[in-house]
Amino acid sequence: MAETKRTAKRLPPARPDKQPAKQPEKQSQKREEKNVGASAIEKAFAALEAIAELDESPSLSQLAVRLGVPKASAHRIMTQLEQAGLLQRDLSGKRLRIGPRMARIALRAIGATNQPEIHAAMERLVQRIGESCNLGALQGTRIVYLDRVECDWPLRTHFRAGSQVPLHCTATGKLFLAFMDEPTREDILRSLTLERHTEKTIVDPKKLRAELARIRAAGYAENDQEFMVGLIGLSVPVLDARGRLLAGLAIHAPIARLSIVQSTAHLASLREAAAVIAKVSGA
Amino acid sequence: MAETKRTAKRLPPARPDKQPAKQPEKQSQKREEKNVGASAIEKAFAALEAIAELDESPSLSQLAVRLGVPKASAHRIMTQLEQAGLLQRDLSGKRLRIGPRMARIALRAIGATNQPEIHAAMERLVQRIGESCNLGALQGTRIVYLDRVECDWPLRTHFRAGSQVPLHCTATGKLFLAFMDEPTREDILRSLTLERHTEKTIVDPKKLRAELARIRAAGYAENDQEFMVGLIGLSVPVLDARGRLLAGLAIHAPIARLSIVQSTAHLASLREAAAVIAKVSGA
DNA sequence: TCTGTTCATTCCGATATTCGGGACATATTG
DNA sequence: CAATATGTCCCGAATATCGGAATGAACAGA
Numbered sequence: 001m002a003e004t005k006r007t008a009k010r011l012p013p014a015r016p017d018k019q020p021a022k023q024p025e026k027q028s029q030k031r032e033e034k035n036v037g038a039s040a041i042e043k044a045f046a047a048l049e050a051i052a053e054l055d056e057s058p059s060l061s062q063l064a065v066r067l068g069v070p071k072a073s074a075h076r077i078m079t080q081l082e083q084a085g086l087l088q089r090d091l092s093g094k095r096l097r098i099g100p101r102m103a104r105i106a107l108r109a110i111g112a113t114n115q116p117e118i119h120a121a122m123e124r125l126v127q128r129i130g131e132s133c134n135l136g137a138l139q140g141t142r143i144v145y146l147d148r149v150e151c152d153w154p155l156r157t158h159f160r161a162g163s164q165v166p167l168h169c170t171a172t173g174k175l176f177l178a179f180m181d182e183p184t185r186e187d188i189l190r191s192l193t194l195e196r197h198t199e200k201t202i203v204d205p206k207k208l209r210a211e212l213a214r215i216r217a218a219g220y221a222e223n224d225q226e227f228m229v230g231l232i233g234l235s236v237p238v239l240d241a242r243g244r245l246l247a248g249l250a251i252h253a254p255i256a257r258l259s260i261v262q263s264t265a266h267l268a269s270l271r272e273a274a275a276v277i278a279k280v281s282g283a
Numbered sequence: 284m285a286e287t288k289r290t291a292k293r294l295p296p297a298r299p300d301k302q303p304a305k306q307p308e309k310q311s312q313k314r315e316e317k318n319v320g321a322s323a324i325e326k327a328f329a330a331l332e333a334i335a336e337l338d339e340s341p342s343l344s345q346l347a348v349r350l351g352v353p354k355a356s357a358h359r360i361m362t363q364l365e366q367a368g369l370l371q372r373d374l375s376g377k378r379l380r381i382g383p384r385m386a387r388i389a390l391r392a393i394g395a396t397n398q399p400e401i402h403a404a405m406e407r408l409v410q411r412i413g414e415s416c417n418l419g420a421l422q423g424t425r426i427v428y429l430d431r432v433e434c435d436w437p438l439r440t441h442f443r444a445g446s447q448v449p450l451h452c453t454a455t456g457k458l459f460l461a462f463m464d465e466p467t468r469e470d471i472l473r474s475l476t477l478e479r480h481t482e483k484t485i486v487d488p489k490k491l492r493a494e495l496a497r498i499r500a501a502g503y504a505e506n507d508q509e510f511m512v513g514l515i516g517l518s519v520p521v522l523d524a525r526g527r528l529l530a531g532l533a534i535h536a537p538i539a540r541l542s543i544v545q546s547t548a549h550l551a552s553l554r555e556a557a558a559v560i561a562k563v564s565g566a
Numbered sequence: 567t568c569t570g571t572t573c574a575t576t577c578c579g580a581t582a583t584t585c586g587g588g589a590c591a592t593a594t595t596g
Numbered sequence: 597c598a599a600t601a602t603g604t605c606c607c608g609a610a611t612a613t614c615g616g617a618a619t620g621a622a623c624a625g626a
Contacts, residue, residue, distance in 0.1 A: 040324060042363070079575095111422065112381045355587075
């Protein structure tokens with residue numbers, strides 16, 4: 001309460017229980033992550049995502065709690081989404097659900113995600129090798145997975161497309177570090193904290209530089225359990241016509257099934273698939 | 284009593300705020316509808332919508348022109364969307380496409396609880412025909428089931444919404460193969476391994492091409508126990524206004540209850556339902 | 567009928583975000 | 597190599613967003 005300028009505003013019963021003793025702090029401790037810096041876009045999509053994710057259409061307050069935003073803010077966001085035709089309310093006018101415009105976008109968007117040609121090339125590779133593969137690209141100072149094809153083995157990792165991993169302890173990440181020009185690399189290396197994930201993670205900048213030089217010379221990058229224990233990887237470059245690195249195509253497997261040495265036997269298949277991907281990407 | 288509920292709450296249909304003189308007939312034929320005052324949310328979705336709608340991934344400036352916003356603004360919006368995982372750039376780093384997170388949201392958004400009109404149309408169809416039906420779309424090189432309505436018979440299949448099936452041995456899958464443009468089809472056909480699921484699965488590429496031509500001519504696709512023994516299917520296209528294939532609407536049944544020949548008697552009902560789905564999807 | 571509770575909605579000042587012109591950097595083209 | 601697109605960055609100004617608190621509506625139980 002600041003400067004209650006309202007003077008004779010006739011406050012009816014004055015309600016002494018303004019501080020209800022029931023829940024002093026309900027969700028205050030819960031909102032730690034989407035606090036600041038969240039753009040309006042991110043908030044709107046978080047809301048949409050929550051509604052799509054839920055099995056039942058939520059009410060406004062349920063959403064507010066779930067998103068960790070005040071009710072008033074939730075209301076504003078929902079109103080905007082509703083006016084945009086992305087949400088609509090059910091007959092009672094209380095619960096929110098996906099609107100017609102969003103349904104329309106969704107129908108088109110499902111087919112417009114990844115290039116079928118690329119996905120097909122990766123599936124063929126998985127078929128031939130028998131282990132999972134993924135396609136990753138540099139975004140900022142991390143690797144994002146653009147696409148991913150899993151093998152049939154019961155034991156598999158599960159990084160979905162879109163997830164991000166660090167540069168210094170993944171095959172594709174080291175590949176990108178190795179292939180970028182000197183000043184950029186040094187700049188990034190300086191700003192990275194070489195976080196240790198396993199025993200084998202390279203956390204010494206000197207050793208990492210040596211490893212990168214080795215990768216540059218070899219033309220491919222290995223990951224010997226540097227990110228997760230028991231998991232190895234092997235990544236080859238996807239180059240465009242001018243020799244620039246577009247992405248890294250990698251296979252990975254539990255070391256129980258595939259050793260580093262064995263994995264290099266698949267280099268030819270990997271390179272072949274990488275060439276196909278480069279080609280269908282118009283490179 | 285019917286209309287008493289929403290009396291006073293939605294009373295402001297007008298815009299009491301400001302109706303500046305710019306609003307009346309500002310829309311000439313060039314800088315059309317993307318007027319000023321659009322919220323950040325609206326702009327973001329307009330961008331997403333444009334990308335989903337376009338047949339080819341646009342570049343930044345193309346989008347800026349299409350949306351009628353300055354280049355710098357477009358750049359800012361796209362960057363935000365990209366960081367949110369909703370968009371991603373293709374390998375050249377120039378063209379923008381739907382990102383994995385958006386694909387996930389889209390998949391959920393079309394689910395049964397969220398899109399009552401589609402679900403209702405499918406339930407009417409099941410009611411009329413007496414067999415299960417499903418709605419499937421192309422994602423990568425597989426078909427994902429968007430929605431599904433089961434019939435009352437005790438013997439039924441159980442593919443939940445969200446599960447994926449191959450292209451070459453399902454009615455909807457063959458439908459998509461038949462309708463895609465030549466180069467893409469050939470590329471996918473080349474890279475697919477036509478895995479045999481039953482005696483009747485088409486594993487010969489030549490025969491599959493012939494079958495696809497037949498499907499193109501007929502305008503619908505059949506599945507004669509090619510995926511599971513004793514199970515047939517029949518899928519018709521759900522087309523948008525421009526004739527692009529959005530999804531396949533299919534019925535399926537045990538052959539003991541419905542023969543392929545009998546199933547074609549339901550083509551009219553299927554097509555009618557497909558048209559309804561296209562319509563409520565805003566196509 | 568009255569009262570306590572829950573939920574949706576509105577108000578409003580402070581402030582953080584968005585906006586977009588223009589400069590700059592980087593392909594692409596002739 | 598100049599010339600033309602196209603992508604990226606900067607920064608002051610404008611304004612949309614934020615969220616606490618008050619208000620209104622619906623409902624349940626006494």
